[in-house]
Amino acid sequence: xxxxxxxxxxxxxxxSNGRDPEVIRAxxxxxxxxxxxxxxxxxxxxxxxRTVVTLVGSPADAVEAAFRGIQAxxxxxxxxxxxxxxPRMGATDVCPFVPVSGIDMQGCAQLAAQLGERVGKxxxxxxxxxxxxxxxxxxxxxATVRQGEYEGLQAKLQDPEWSPDFGPSAWSESIARSGATxxxxxxxxxAYNVNLNTKNTRKAMKIAxxxxxxxxxxxxxxxxxxxxxxxxxxxxxxxxCVKGIGWFIEEYDCCQVSxxxxxxxxxxxxxxxxxxxxxxxxxxxxVTGSELVGLIPLECMVNAGRHYLTRQGxxxxxxxxxxxxxxxxxxxxxxxxPFDPNQAIIERRIRTDGDLVxxxxxxxxxxxxxxxxxxxxxxxxxxCGAMATGLAAMVGSLTTGxxxxxxxxxxxxxxxxxxxxxxxxxxxxxxxxxxxxxxxxAAFALPNKSDDExxxxxxxxxxxxxxxxxxxxxxxxxxxxxxxxxxxALMGNKNARSDAGVAAxxxxxxxxxxxxxxxxxxxxxxxxxxTHVYKVRAxxxxxxxxxxxxxxxxxxxxxxx
Numbered sequence: 420x421x422x423x424x425x426x427x428x429x430x431x432x433x434x435s436n437g438r439d440p441e442v443i444r445a446x447x448x449x450x451x452x453x454x455x456x457x458x459x460x461x462x463x464x465x466x467x468x469r470t471v472v473t474l475v476g477s478p479a480d481a482v483e484a485a486f487r488g489i490q491a492x493x494x495x496x497x498x499x500x501x502x503x504x505x506p507r508m509g510a511t512d513v514c515p516f517v518p519v520s521g522i523d524m525q526g527c528a529q530l531a532a533q534l535g536e537r538v539g540k541x542x543x544x545x546x547x548x549x550x551x552x553x554x555x556x557x558x559x560x561x562a563t564v565r566q567g568e569y570e571g572l573q574a575k576l577q578d579p580e581w582s583p584d585f586g587p588s589a590w591s592e593s594i595a596r597s598g599a600t601x602x603x604x605x606x607x608x609x610a611y612n613v614n615l616n617t618k619n620t621r622k623a624m625k626i627a628x629x630x631x632x633x634x635x636x637x638x639x640x641x642x643x644x645x646x647x648x649x650x651x652x653x654x655x656x657x658x659x660c661v662k663g664i665g666w667f668i669e670e671y672d673c674c675q676v677s678x679x680x681x682x683x684x685x686x687x688x689x690x691x692x693x694x695x696x697x698x699x700x701x702x703x704x705x706v707t708g709s710e711l712v713g714l715i716p717l718e719c720m721v722n723a724g725r726h727y728l729t730r731q732g733x734x735x736x737x738x739x740x741x742x743x744x745x746x747x748x749x750x751x752x753x754x755x756x757p758f759d760p761n762q763a764i765i766e767r768r769i770r771t772d773g774d775l776v777x778x779x780x781x782x783x784x785x786x787x788x789x790x791x792x793x794x795x796x797x798x799x800x801x802x803c804g805a806m807a808t809g810l811a812a813m814v815g816s817l818t819t820g821x822x823x824x825x826x827x828x829x830x831x832x833x834x835x836x837x838x839x840x841x842x843x844x845x846x847x848x849x850x851x852x853x854x855x856x857x858x859x860x861a862a863f864a865l866p867n868k869s870d871d872e873x874x875x876x877x878x879x880x881x882x883x884x885x886x887x888x889x890x891x892x893x894x895x896x897x898x899x900x901x902x903x904x905x906x907x908a909l910m911g912n913k914n915a916r917s918d919a920g921v922a923a924x925x926x927x928x929x930x931x932x933x934x935x936x937x938x939x940x941x942x943x944x945x946x947x948x949x950t951h952v953y954k955v956r957a958x959x960x961x962x963x964x965x966x967x968x969x970x971x972x973x974x975x976x977x978x979x980x
Contacts, residue, residue, distance in 0.1 A: 422478055423521030424893070425847065427766060428530065429459075429607065430481045432514040434470045434492045435507045435598075437463040442495045443470050449491035455480035457769040459714070468503025469512070475769050478522060482534050485514055489538055489600060498569050498598040508565050508572060509598025515550065515605045519716050519765055527604035528552040532584075535602045539586025543593050545576060546585040550603035554584055561601060569598045606660075606682035609719065610712035612675040613695050614754055616705040623665025623674035626698050630676070630691060631663035632656040657694055658686040671755060675710070683716070689723040692750055708754020717766040720746040725836065734819035736812050736835020739843065773850025797852035797887075800932030801894050803925045804845035804901060810922035811904040812838040818911035827910050834907040841901050845929075848894050852936070855887035859943075881944070888940040888953055895933035896960045901926050902967045909974065920975035923968050930964040 436442045440463075447461055450472065460473040474484055489511040496510035506512075514534070516527040531552035539546045553559040567575055575581045576588045576599075583599065615623055633656050644652045660682040667674050676695055680688060696706045717739075724742025725735035727749040737745070743760050752758040761767045775783060775794055787794055815835030819828050862879035866872045905926060908919040937957040941950045 420523045420526070422526045425844075426478055426521030426526070427475060427519040427769070428478050428481045428522055428527060429473065429475050429517040429519050429765070430485050430514065431471060431473050431517065432485055432488050433507075433512045434472065434488070434496065435468065435498065435501050435503070435510050435512055436492075436496050437467055437469045437503070438465055445495050446470070446488050446491045447472060449487040450474060450484045452487060453480050453484040456484040459765075459768065464503075464505070466503070467505035468501065469505045469507065475519065475765060478526065478530055481516065482530050482537075485516075485534055486537055486541075489514065489544070490542060493542055493544065493597045497596050499595055501569065506562075506565050506568055507598070508569050509544065509600050510596075511544075511600045512565075512598075513549075513561065513601045513603075515603050516552075517605060517607045519607065520718060524551045524604055524606065531602045531604045535585045535600075538600060538602070539583065542586075542597070543591075544586050544597050545572075545583035545588060545594060545599040547599060547601045548584045548603055549601050550605045552603040561603075564601050572599055606684065607716055609680040609683050609688065609715055611678045611680060611688060611715075612710040612712065613678065613692060614671065614707045614709060614751070615674045615676065615699060616707050617674050618667060618672070619704075620665060620667045620674055622699075622702050622704055623667070623676055625665070626695060626702060626704070627663035627665040627676045627678075628656075629698050630657045630694050631661050631678070632659050658691055660685040661691060673707070683719050687722055687726070688715075688719050689726045689746070689750065706751070708751025710755050711752060711758070711763055714765045714768070715763055717743075717764050720760070720764060723750060729832070732820050734816040734835050735832055736815050736837075736839050738839060773847070773854075775850045775853060776846050793853040793856045794849070795853070795856065796932050797856070797891050797894075797936040798849045800891065800929050800936065801845050801848040801852055803929035803932065804894055804898060805842045805849070807898075807922045807926035807929060808838040808842040808845065808901050808904060810918050810925070811835070811901070811908045812842065814908035814911045814915045814919050814922075817915050821912055824912065830907055831911055834904050838901070838904040841897060841904065844897060845894065848890055852887075852890045852894075855883070855890050858883040859887050881946075884940055884943045885949075888937055888944075891933040891936035891940070892953060892957060892960075895930050895937065895957060895964075898926050898930040898933070898964050899960060899967070901929075902964065902971070905971065906967075909971065913978075916975060916978055920972065920979070923971040923975070927964060927968040930961055930968075934958075934961045 434446055443461065443463055447458060450456060451458055456474050456476040458474050461470060463470040472488065474481065476484065492510040498510055516530045518524060518527050528551050531548055535546040535548055538544050547558060547564050548554055549558055549561050549564050558564050573590045576590060582588050587594065646652055660680065662679040662681065664677050665674060666677060678691060680686060692709060699706050721739060721742045723746035724737065727745050728735045728737060747753060747758050747760065775798060778786065812835040815831040815838065818824050818831040862876065862883040865876040865879055867876050905919055905922045908922065934957050937953060941953055944950050
């Protein structure tokens, strides 16, 4: 999949120092010089002499922050003096990229290769790629790559089969100090516990063994079943990429099935919880709820919400906030303690609604009608897109489950989900358009005296103007996708036909208004080649939208008139 414009990636570099606060601070300070990064966690360990840092940001920002952290570690950590309980190869031992949203594993593997090439070239550190970024099958396993650790690195580099993917292979004083770094891509790991109404650990262990991947088969009393050679017999288990055990938690006075989802895109959390409920019921055990340990991607919660709405026969194309609440209630995530989605969901920790989107209708229109030049027509155009897709999703929800429309239910479900995703994108651009305008104003305000200042100012103005053109252009081009949803809505509940018609008209206002903003921003660009490309794209999109809206309007008028 292509990397989305608002993609988020997690990066978890592990640095070989967990005892010196000044060294750790130097590394994290370097990471935080990247403005677009959110530092979620810094976890130093004394015995391991290792610090695990968790950061999140856009793909480009995550790569830059990781590079600066690795660079700082190279300067402040000397592996010749390092010792600790944890296996390690270098000052920055391992650095995986983890997809959060808008990017897949292949995209993260590409980020790993980009970072690896830069670390090898600019810092002179040997880099091995592992997990999903591995260039050779035998290097996928981190333990294999790290075998021999730092002490065996010099000999390893002399072996042609272990030539690094990037950076030098000849031993040097610099490598003696920094060691090697292992960079890769892996799935997001979700740690999740399912609460049981029993204190019987054997039952919890049996339930875990049945649902996890490759569970050991046990007899009724917990005895391991063995084959003729004495080896434990393993069941393939119900779910791949799921590790699980059963245990008793004294603090909660109950047993839990403790699950690690090593790839939640392979086995969904809600599917595993549902299976545990079925298996537990056969054991006479009740699932009372569940507990999240750490963070969870928004995708997991949204998918769970859609799953449980679908089971109820309702349209799964609900707003994101509603889906999250449905997931919390259905999974019982507040069974043991209050569950705060703004703290537990990784995207919520680092992204909130923009200043304009958070306003009430009155406050927004008050600001709009003031002497402030922003928000302006671009933000209003994006808001029109959000309202148009919101209406389309509403028609879908009013159709699913309604008698007489059974053949349309699935199409309405799919359409409403797509409409909600488009609505979220439009809402983001309500603030993005105003932010882009403010960046232009800031660029024009730069000093303009010396030749260097004039050149820097001119470059800043061009960059800001291109960005201010990109925002309404994507709003405009997205409107054809919105019309796909609206055309599907026309097959829905006839009592909502006027709503579908208003959605089309509002979408047209969105597109026309976005086109105006593209054109006015293009007047500030001197590069006529770039201007021509933008103008052709804008004209093409607007022509398509206008023709489609006219057709929809004619159909609605004929039905209602």
